[in-house]
Amino acid sequence: MRPNKKDELVRKALTVFYRDGFHATGMDKLVAETGVSKTSIYKHFRTKEELIVAVLKLRDENFRAWFEARVDELADTPADKFLAAFDALGEWFEEDSYRGCMFINAGAEYQCKDDPIRMEAAHHKQVLLDYFTDLARQAGARDPEALGCQILLLKEGAIVMSSLMGTTKPACDAKDTARILLDHALKG
Amino acid sequence: MRPNKKDELVRKALTVFYRDGFHATGMDKLVAETGVSKTSIYKHFRTKEELIVAVLKLRDENFRAWFEARVDELADTPADKFLAAFDALGEWFEEDSYRGCMFINAGAEYQCKDDPIRMEAAHHKQVLLDYFTDLARQAGARDPEALGCQILLLKEGAIVMSSLMGTTKPACDAKDTARILLDHALKG
DNA sequence: CTCAAGGTGTACTGATCGGTAAACTTTTGC
DNA sequence: GCAAAAGTTTACCGATCAGTACACCTTGAG
Incomplete structure (x- = not known):
């Protein structure tokens, strides 16, 4: 299997895992939906867990690339980018394929603290925290x-609520809240 | 099986489902951990899904009873209760058995919109929203x-972050944030 | 061409999945 | 006491789980 074939497998597996969940997705379903035989899958990934970690790494890459690019498109100043972030989230919530945050979902299914899957999820959130903190610094926030x-x-x-309630409203609520916090962090 | 035996089954099943997740908990494990035979379980619940719904109803009852009582213990005025809510959350996050919000976890594993499990999770969040809105009204918030x-x-x-990062810090962060929002909602 | 090397599909492993049939034990009503 | 009803246990169902053995086929080198 050529390297790009491997990437294609991970890309397709991402879709299935995100749509149906991790435990609910068996390797046989993966074979059926990706068109890659089980033997080939296990040539590149020793276990299902290893495949899931690869999927989460791709998801992290894809999501952050999309999110940060969209935020940059929607706003110019660091302060405005904070608000635009929630507009971007709102667009995400509206997608038919929206199933909440894949990392929150992964953390829900793999509760063992030292599980590589869970650690990947924690890493994703840490990187997002760094992104927002950096943005706050650029905006000149007090803290x-x-x-x-x-x-x-x-x-x-907002992700949790929009996913569970099936509404995009939490994106607006969060944006309104962010405005208050932003004003508070920038004033005087 | 006496009715209280049924309650005991649900109570023990709650522990296992919360600790290990829903798909990861098979009926055989439930039999081993509750001491109730599979046939007896299926006398009271036609499917695993029905049992899970019963478990979630109990969880909703237990959690809200504990949470609201703890908030009332920690604070007297409606405004202070908002802040106390995050102290209560912080205590919850510190428990060894803490595995995040069971309803968020359930929603992560059961993504089908009309699944009774997911609807139970949505209901729990709606009731919490009503609780906070009522508290806000009592506190005299503008909106x-x-x-x-x-x-x-x-x-x-805060629940998501504390669960994934394994820290109680999000409870403090959320409390500080709540103070800002509260001031904003109450000021002239 | 031949031949080796590596990717691929078929068919299978034992274990476990959710769920059930039927025999057995306990409780209940009279 | 005595039978019916209710609850429980054991043993099992076909399906699916993650993972693998092995034969097959394609490909590139000489």
Whole structure:
């Protein structure tokens, strides 16, 4: 299997895992949906867990690339980017294929603390925290670490609520809240 | 099986499902851990899904009873209760058995919109939203619905982050954030 | 061409999945 | 006491789980 074939396998597996969940997706279903035989899959990944980790790494890459690019498209100044982040989230929530945050979902299914899958999820959230903290610093916030934390809490809360309630409203609620926090962090 | 035996089954099943997840918990494990035979379980619940719904109803009852009681213990005025809510959350995060929010976890594993399990999770969040909105009204917030939403977003975000990162810090971060939002909602 | 090397599909492993049939034990009503 | 009803246990169902043995086929080198 050529390297790009391997990438294609991970890409297709990502779709299936995100749509149906991790435990609910058997290797046989993966074979049927990716068109790659089980033997070939196990040539590149020793276990299902290893495949899932590869899928999550791709997801992290894809999501952050999309998110940060979209935020940059929607706003010019660091302060505006905070608000635009929630517009971008709102667009995500509207997609038919939206199933919440894949890393939150992964963490829900793999509760063991030292599980590589869970660690991948934790890493994703840490990188997002760094992104928001950096943005807060650029915006000139009094306490960038605090503002970064706050925005991330709002983002995660909005994802959970939009996913469970099936509404995009949490994106708006979170944006309104972010505006208050932003004003508070920048004023005087 | 006496009715209280049925309750005991649900109570023990709750522990196992919360600890290990839903798909990862087979009926055989449930038999081993509850001491109730499979036939007896299926006398009271036609399917695993029905049992899970019963478990979630109990969890909703238990969690909200504990949470609201703890908030009332920690604070007297409605405004202070908002802040105390995050102290209560912090205590929850510290428990060894803490595995995040069982309803978020359930929603992650059962993505089909009309699944009774998912609907139970959505119901739990709606009831919490009503609780916070009511508290906001009592506190005299300018826009109680908005403040209720905001606090709920913070709570869900704190749960997700504390669970994935293995820290109780999000409870403090969320409390600090809540203070800002509360001031904003109450000021002239 | 031949031949070796490596990727691929078929068919299978034992274990476990959710769920059930039927024999057995306990409780209940009279 | 005595039978019916209710609850429980054992043993099992076909399906699916993650993972593998092995034969087959394609490909590139000489």
